[in-house]
Amino acid sequence: xxxxxxVCLASCGLTSLAQYNSRVQAALGQTATNQAExxxxxxxxxxxxDSLKIKSINFLVEHMPIHNTxxxxxxxxxxxxxxxxxxxxxxxxxxxxxFNALKAQHGELHPVAYAYRDIDSMKAGYLIxxxxxxCKVWRSYRSTKKGASISERDFYEYxxxxxxxxxxxxxxxxxxxxxxxxxxxxxxxxxxxxLRQYINDNFKNLYNIENRTEPLPxxxxxxxxxxxxxxxxxxxxxxxxAARSQGVPATIDNVPAWATSTGRxxxxxxxxxxxxxxxxxxxxxxxxxxxxxxxxxYSQQPDAVASWLDSSQIPPGFLRLKNYKDVTxxxxxxxDFTINLFPNAxxxxxxxxxxxxxxxxxxxxxKKQGNRATFKNMSKGVVYFPFYxxxxxxxxxxxxxxxxxxxxAELKPDQARMRKVVIKEQEKYLKYxxxxxxxxxxxxxxxxxxxELLAPEGCTQLVFDNVPHNALLLLRPEYSQGKERPFIxxxxxxxxxx
Numbered sequence: 127x128x129x130x131x132x133v134c135l136a137s138c139g140l141t142s143l144a145q146y147n148s149r150v151q152a153a154l155g156q157t158a159t160n161q162a163e164x165x166x167x168x169x170x171x172x173x174x175x176d177s178l179k180i181k182s183i184n185f186l187v188e189h190m191p192i193h194n195t196x197x198x199x200x201x202x203x204x205x206x207x208x209x210x211x212x213x214x215x216x217x218x219x220x221x222x223x224x225f226n227a228l229k230a231q232h233g234e235l236h237p238v239a240y241a242y243r244d245i246d247s248m249k250a251g252y253l254i255x256x257x258x259x260x261c262k263v264w265r266s267y268r269s270t271k272k273g274a275s276i277s278e279r280d281f282y283e284y285x286x287x288x289x290x291x292x293x294x295x296x297x298x299x300x301x302x303x304x305x306x307x308x309x310x311x312x313x314x315x316x317x318x319x320x321l322r323q324y325i326n327d328n329f330k331n332l333y334n335i336e337n338r339t340e341p342l343p344x345x346x347x348x349x350x351x352x353x354x355x356x357x358x359x360x361x362x363x364x365x366x367x368a369a370r371s372q373g374v375p376a377t378i379d380n381v382p383a384w385a386t387s388t389g390r391x392x393x394x395x396x397x398x399x400x401x402x403x404x405x406x407x408x409x410x411x412x413x414x415x416x417x418x419x420x421x422x423x424y425s426q427q428p429d430a431v432a433s434w435l436d437s438s439q440i441p442p443g444f445l446r447l448k449n450y451k452d453v454t455x456x457x458x459x460x461x462d463f464t465i466n467l468f469p470n471a472x473x474x475x476x477x478x479x480x481x482x483x484x485x486x487x488x489x490x491x492x493k494k495q496g497n498r499a500t501f502k503n504m505s506k507g508v509v510y511f512p513f514y515x516x517x518x519x520x521x522x523x524x525x526x527x528x529x530x531x532x533x534x535a536e537l538k539p540d541q542a543r544m545r546k547v548v549i550k551e552q553e554k555y556l557k558y559x560x561x562x563x564x565x566x567x568x569x570x571x572x573x574x575x576x577x578e579l580l581a582p583e584g585c586t587q588l589v590f591d592n593v594p595h596n597a598l599l600l601l602r603p604e605y606s607q608g609k610e611r612p613f614i615x616x617x618x619x620x621x622x623x624x
Contacts, residue, residue, distance in 0.1 A: 127556065135193055139228075142556050145542045146168065146184075147184060147188075149184075149188040149485075150168070150184050150187050150188055150502055151169070152188075153187050153188050153189075153190055153191050153245060153330075154187070156191045156245050157243075157245045157246050159246055160245060160246050160248070161248065162252070163248065163249050163250045163253075163584075164187055164190075164245075164248070166250035166252075167181065167183055167187075167250040167253040167254050167257075168183050168184070168187065168525075170183075170250070170254050170256075171183045176261075177526050178261055178353070179257050179258070179261055179263075179276075182257045182260065182261060182282065183253065185256055185282045185286065185424075185425070186253065186256075186257070186286065186287070186288075186424075188425075189424055189425045189426055189449070190244045190245045190248065190257065190586075191243070191244075191245045192447075192448045192449055193243070193244040193245075193289060193292075193424075193449075194239060194240070194241050194242065194243050194244065194292055194427050195242055195244070195247070195292060195293070195294050195295060196241045196260065196292040196341075196342075196343050196344070197239075197240065197241070197294045197342065198237040198238055198239045198240065198293075198340055198341050198342060199237070199238055199240070199302065200225075200228070200235045200236070200237060200238070201235065201236055201237075201238050202232045202233060202234075202235060203233055203234060203236075205238075206471070208228055208232055208235060208453070209380065210224070211227060212225070212349070212352065213296070213346075213348050213352060215325075215352075217352070218253050218352050218353045218354065218575075221352070223415075228461045236339055237339075237340050239341035241292075243477055244295075246414075248295070252288070252295070252297070253288075255297075255299075256286075256299065256418070257298075259299045259303075259465070260281075260285055260286045260299070260370070260373075260604070261286075263285070263303070263371065263372060263373035264281050264285050264286075264373040265373075266373055267310075267372060267373030267374065268373070270312065271312070271399075272310075272312025272398070272400075273312075273373065273374075274376060274400075275397075275400045276373075276397055277376075279406045280375040280397055281375065281423075282376035282424075283375070283377070283423055283424055283425060284370070284376055284377045284395075285370050285373060285375050286424070287297065287424040288407050289345045289379060289424075290344075290347075290363045290366050290367070290377070290422065291359075291361070291363070291378065291422065292343055292344050292345045293344040293345060293347065293349075294346040294349075295346070296346045296347050296349075296439055297347045297348075298346075298367055299370075299371055301347075301351070302347065302367045302368055302370075302371035303371040303372065305351075305368070305371075306321075306324075306368040306369075306371055306372060307372070309321055309368060309372065310369065310372045311372050312398070312399055312613065313399075313400045314350070314399050314401070314403055314487070315395075317398060318403075318405050321365060321368065321405070321407075321577055322389075322405075322406075322407050325361055325364055325365065325407040326407065328354055329350070329354050329355065329356065329360070329361055329364060329407075330354060330355040330356075331355075331356075331357065331358060331361060331408060332355055332356060332357055333358060333389075333408075335359055336486075337354075338356070338357075344359065344360070344363065345360045345363070347363070347364075347367045350363060350367070351364075357619060358391060358392050358407075358408045359378070359392040361392075361407040361408055361612070362378050362392040362393060362394050362406075362407065362408075363378070363579060364407070365394045365396075365405055365591075366378060366394065366408055369394075369396055369398070371443075372570035374396060374397065374398045375395075375397040376394055376395065376396045376405075377394070377395050377421060377422050377423070378391070378392055378393075378394065378395075378399075378421070378422040379393045379394060379395050379404065379419050379420070379421050379422075379453060379456075379457075380392055380417055380418065380419070380420050380421075380422065380444065380450070381393070381412075381416040381417065381418070381490075382417060382418060382443065382487065382489050383417040383480055383482040383487040383489055384414055384415065384416060384417065384480075384482060385414075385415040385416060385417040385480040385482070385489070385505055385507075385508040385624075386413050386414055386415045386480075386507065386508065386544070386611065386623070386624060387482075387538070388482055388483040388608075388609055389482070389483070390482075391408075391409065391412075391416075393405070393406040393408075393409070393412075394407075395421055395453070404457070405454070412457050412458065414592070415424060415458065415480070415505045415506070415507045415508050416454065416457060416458055416505055417480040417489035417490070417508065418452065418454050418490050419448040419452075419453050419455075419456070419457045419458070420451065420452055420453065421450060421451050421453045422449060422450055423449045423450065423451060424449060425449060425581045426448040426449055427448060427449060427450060427451050429451065429452075430445075430447065430448045430450060430451075431445055431475055431491045432445065432447060432448045433448050434445050435474060435475055437458045438518075439473055439474070439475065439515060440475070440491075440515060441488040441515045441520060443487075443488055445477075445488055445491060448574050452490075452503055454503050454504070455503050455612075458506070459505070459506045459507075459531065460503045460504055460506060461504060461506055461529055461534070462500060462501065462502045462503070462504065463500070463501055463504065463510075463527055463529050463534060464498055464499065464500040464501075465498065465499055465501070465512050465524040465525075465527050465536065466497060466498060466521075466524055466536070467494065467497050467498060467512070467523050467524050468522065468523055469497065469498060470591050471514045471516070471521075471523060472516075473494065473514050473515065473516060474493060474494055475491050475492070475493060475494065475515075476491065476492050476493075476494050476499040476512055476513075476514060476523050476524075477490065477491050477512070477513050477514070477515060477520075477523075477618075478490050478492075478493060478501055478504075478510040478511060478512050478513070478527075479510070479511045479513060479520070479607065480508060480509075480510065480620060481509075481511070481611070481612055481624075482509070483608050483609065483610070484606070484607075484608025484609065484610070486511055486513070486520060488515075489512075489519075490504065491622045499512070499524075504529055506529050506530065506531045507524050507529070507530065507531055507624075508528075508529055509527065509528045509529075509598060509612060509624040510526065510528075510529065510622065511526050511569075512524040512525075512526075512527065522571040522572065524536075525537055525538040525600050526569055526624065528598075528614065529624075531610055535596070536595065537596060537598040537614065539568055539569075539570055539594035539595075539596060539597040539598075540595040540596045540597075541594050543594065543595040543596075544591075544592045544593065544594060544595070545592075545593055545594075545595060546589060546590070546591050546592075546593070547566075547589070547590045547593040547599070548587055548588075548589050548603060548619065549587060549588050549589075549590065549621070550586060550587040550621075551586050551587065551601075552621075555611070555623060556601070558581040558586065558587075558588070559581060559587040559603070559605070560581055560582065560583045560584070560585060561580065561581065561582070561583070561604070562580070562581050562603055562604055562605060563578055563579070563580050563604045564579055564580075564581060564601055564603050564604075565577070565578045565601070565602045565603075566578070566590045566593070566598060566599060566600075566601055566606075567599065567600040567601075568593070568594065568597045568598070569598040569599075569600070569602075569612070570597075571595070571621065573600060576590065576593065577590055577591075588601075595617075596614075597614070598612050598613075598624075599612065599613055599614065599615065600612050600613075601613075607617070611624060614624050
């Protein structure tokens with residue numbers, strides 16, 4: 127009888143495991159310590175017989191291995207962790223007072239950053255509650271006229287997920303659900319005005335005002351409500367949590383780098399009625415060229431470069447993630463272009479970057495096809511710098527490519543044709559300072575100094591001799607803050623900034 131019981135239990139276990147699809151099984155195989163919790167959550171919904179909830183838990187687990195939390199704790203001078211949780215206080219001011227008391231008790235404290243994977247840490251109770259609430263609010267919203275067009279795919283991708291980015295996971299659905307209960311009425315114009323007003327009244331954007339000192343790339347959903355201050359990404363996250371709590375699909379649309387300015391930006395995708403919309407709590411409109419706009423998904427995207435290439439061959443930044451897709455065309459005029467590559471590269475991918483705050487910031491990729499590469503859905507009005515990523519360094523892969531609104535061109539300096547270049551002052555772009563030095567640089571696989579001039583008193587223009595035709599130029603003053611923009615000089619002498 128004991129042997130028969132053992133065989134029965136073993137057979138039942140195999141049958142239970144066999145009902146998981148192959149992707150769920152693959153995900154479960156990636157954790158050695160948390161399988162029991164995940165299987166408990168899966169089993170709960172399998173027993174319920176609710177097909178939406180079964181598919182929901184499968185979706186979450188299938189793609190869970192690519193998600194992580196990046197956070198920190200406070201430690202004393204000996205490295206010992208100090209017990210402190212800001213979310214245990216009624217207000218952020220109370221949390222700060224408590225933290226100062228801890229510093230008085232323990233001496234100077236320092237933050238210790240750490241990360242952990244969702245697949246190793248998510249508990250059954252949390253997942254069960256998340257699925258139950260997400261399915262409930264979506265079914266309720268979808269039963270109305272305003273939510274009838276929301277697809278099941280949008281539900282899985284943009285309502286069901288318990289996280290937006292790499293923030294610490296918290297129990298946010300009930301709190302946001304109550305706070306934003308009447309925020310989504312089906313009239314997106316009015317709803318967006320009301321939501322934006324709420325966010326701006328209750329959250330201070332610290333961009334260019336205050337730097338976050340902790341190693342915390344993203345506030346959690348509850349930290350956003352407690353601190354009431356942060357950056358545009360935190361404002362965008364608040365909008366996502368608010369929408370999802372009401373059964374409205376929402377996520378982040380990320381501008382990794384402005385292509386003709388400095389900095390980056392975060393905005394939102396929402397599907398609150400029969401149309402797919404954009405929502406921005408910080409900007410009235412996108413008035414400058416984005417290097418790219420990418421939409422954050424929960425699921426892994428097969429076209430993401432990290433889905434088919436090892437991360438060691440990908441430059442640091444968002445390109446090493448697997449859950450984004452290109453939506454630039456929804457925001458800006460776009461076009462495709464093909465570049466001729468420098469020879470001898472062994473990499474499979476070619477990247478392009480834009481000049482942002484004096485640095486080359488990677489923003490997109492293409493597969494290398496012989497000695498050429500084609501970049502698709504790229505913002506117009508931008509000059510792109512092609513490069514390979516080899517041995518952890520960016521190496522020029524071709525000449526810069528200017529994708530204009532009407533014309534485009536490869537910017538290869540023509541050393542056989544030299545000319546005189548007159549660079550005049552221009553309102554909002556260039557103002558000379560007397561007795562300051564100005565370097566003219568030319569892009570030739572990197573910025574190279576061409577010449578340097580001193581601006582005399584009353585200077586309104588500088589004249590540089592022997593400048594190659596078709597060159598990408600940069601004028602850098604001795605007081606540079608890295609915000610200068612590259613430009614070209616057309617055959618008629620007109621200057622075009624990029």
